[in-house]
Amino acid sequence: MDKPSIAEMIIQYEKDKDMTDTQFAFESHISVERVHNLKSGDYEPTADEEKTILEYIKLHQ
Numbered sequence: 001m002d003k004p005s006i007a008e009m010i011i012q013y014e015k016d017k018d019m020t021d022t023q024f025a026f027e028s029h030i031s032v033e034r035v036h037n038l039k040s041g042d043y044e045p046t047a048d049e050e051k052t053i054l055e056y057i058k059l060h061q
Contacts, residue, residue, distance in 0.1 A: 006053055007039045013057050028056040 004012070014024055021039070025032035030049060037043030045053065 006045050006050060007041060009057060010035065010039055010053065013060075017060075027060075028053055 010024065013019070014021070019027075021035045022032050024030075025035045028035075030052060034043065034045075034049065038045055038049075
């Protein structure tokens with residue numbers, strides 16, 4: 001099975017925590033525009049963004 005994409009991870013995390021994109025962006029220190037673009041598939045995260053998102057999700061699971 002393939003590992004989930006960053007977009008899928010963000011979507012699932014937001015669903016589990018009942019969060020909006022704005023809340024996720026604020027708490028993870030990623031701009032809301034980046035979060036929207038990542039979720040839509042229009043944007044690939046930089047290594048730093050991916051690391052930040054993964055660390056945030058892991059820390060707050």
